[in-house]
Amino acid sequence: MNSIDADIVIWLNGLSGNVKVFDDFIRITASDYLMPLVFSLAMLGLWFSGKTPAERVRYQLTMLMGISALSIANFVVWLINISWDRPRPFIEHADQLNLLFYSPTDPSFPANPVAVGFVAATAAWSINRKFGLCMYAAATLFGFSRLYAGVFYPTDIVGGAIVGIVIYGFTTYLRRFLEPLVTGFVRLIRGLSAA
Amino acid sequence: MNTDPDVVRDLFASHYFLFAFLASLGTLQFVVSNSGTRGLWLTPYAVMTRWLGVGLIIVAIALFFLQPLWVDGPWAAGSVEADSLTREWGKASWDELAGARNVNDIDGGLDGVKQAIWFSLAAISAFAVSAIFGTLSVKINVIGEQRSADVLQPENADGLAGLANRSYLSNLPDSFRNFKSDIGGVWRNGINDAEGWSVMKMIFGKSSK
Numbered sequence: 001m002n003s004i005d006a007d008i009v010i011w012l013n014g015l016s017g018n019v020k021v022f023d024d025f026i027r028i029t030a031s032d033y034l035m036p037l038v039f040s041l042a043m044l045g046l047w048f049s050g051k052t053p054a055e056r057v058r059y060q061l062t063m064l065m066g067i068s069a070l071s072i073a074n075f076v077v078w079l080i081n082i083s084w085d086r087p088r089p090f091i092e093h094a095d096q097l098n099l100l101f102y103s104p105t106d107p108s109f110p111a112n113p114v115a116v117g118f119v120a121a122t123a124a125w126s127i128n129r130k131f132g133l134c135m136y137a138a139a140t141l142f143g144f145s146r147l148y149a150g151v152f153y154p155t156d157i158v159g160g161a162i163v164g165i166v167i168y169g170f171t172t173y174l175r176r177f178l179e180p181l182v183t184g185f186v187r188l189i190r191g192l193s194a195a
Numbered sequence: 196m197n198t199d200p201d202v203v204r205d206l207f208a209s210h211y212f213l214f215a216f217l218a219s220l221g222t223l224q225f226v227v228s229n230s231g232t233r234g235l236w237l238t239p240y241a242v243m244t245r246w247l248g249v250g251l252i253i254v255a256i257a258l259f260f261l262q263p264l265w266v267d268g269p270w271a272a273g274s275v276e277a278d279s280l281t282r283e284w285g286k287a288s289w290d291e292l293a294g295a296r297n298v299n300d301i302d303g304g305l306d307g308v309k310q311a312i313w314f315s316l317a318a319i320s321a322f323a324v325s326a327i328f329g330t331l332s333v334k335i336n337v338i339g340e341q342r343s344a345d346v347l348q349p350e351n352a353d354g355l356a357g358l359a360n361r362s363y364l365s366n367l368p369d370s371f372r373n374f375k376s377d378i379g380g381v382w383r384n385g386i387n388d389a390e391g392w393s394v395m396k397m398i399f400g401k402s403s404k
Contacts (some may be wrong), residue, residue, distance in 0.1 A: 180385020191374025
């Protein structure tokens with residue numbers, strides 16, 4: 001499995017250096033700022049996008065679940081990281097990879113940025129299938145660009161995606177544990193004319 | 196890295212805030228133009244507001260990623276490599292622009308927590324700006340279409356629904372009054388409907404009956 005994982009990242013990263021425009025596109029989509037901002041904007045957009053009061057409450061609860069799931073996903077990734085310190089591909093295959101991104105110092109598995117992207121995408125998908133698919137595409141592009149850049153293995157990306165989806169599902173279930181606090185919070189923000 | 200990480204972090208924080216603010220403002224305008232929340236429109240017209248939103252998002256992204264061309268930072272031409280350890284202070288070149296922003300957080304880039312904090316502040320600022328300019332939009336709409344906001348306002352509309360034809364400040368007292376009168380019922384109904392294993396039901400279940 002490790003060998004297939006390494007073969008894929010080495011083959012994919014081997015394509016870099018041929019088309020500069022594509023490499024530059026990957027450098028920007030792999031950046032710490034662009035895709036995470038897209039996910040944050042999606043959550044912000046959800047908060048304001050309902051057209052009826054009932055729809056708004058549903059969207060806003062989904063947004064709150066999304067944000068809570070992001071925090072929980074980060075915690076779960078950290079727990080996995082401290083129990084399995086998987087080295088990054090650019091460390092294990094330094095002589096075969098052309099690194100397009102800075103060298104992160106945290107463990108490789110699971111891909112934290114991908115987990116974050118898939119949490120946001122799953123939240124969006126639970127509201128609107130088309131919007132959700134666009135967000136899944138954005139999260140996949142984020143993972144692909146980090147893979148192409150040589151900082152993750154394919155299994156890290158898949159692991160991150162699974163963590164994101166499962167944690168979102170778990171968080172929506174967990175919400176019932178805190179009700180009516182969550183609904184009351186949304187009602188408070190509505191009292192401040194912002195929900 | 197041949198530059199002080201704290202200086203780099205401050206630079207990134209200010210650039211990121213502007214990036215997040217413009218993009219949040221754009222997203223907000225795009226979304227509220229679709230949902231008809233006039234009290235948050237930057238312009239009096241839906242189509243104009245929508246396109247302004249799209250424009251703001253594009254400007255935000257372009258500004259953030261092009262800024263290294265004219266602003267000094269840890270991306271001096273010739274020093275931008277994949278890793279951020281050997282950066283020099285200066286302006287970037289076109290050739291190295293795409294990788295200029297890829298700076299590790301230990302070298303001064305923003306980590307996830309800092310981004311979350313700056314994004315929240317930027318989103319709140321975007322909402323405040325929208326609420327201020329929305330007041331003007333509502334006034335122009337009301338005058339332009341010769342109608343009274345009170346007539347169009349659905350009964351008891353508050354929150355974002357109340358902003359459909361009212362400014363933020365005129366909507367706030369009604370929203371807060373409704374909140375104060377509703378919250379007791381919301382809480383009691385919520386406790387009654389909650390799962391048996393809800394923490395809130397376990398703590399407040401008896402007292403709310």
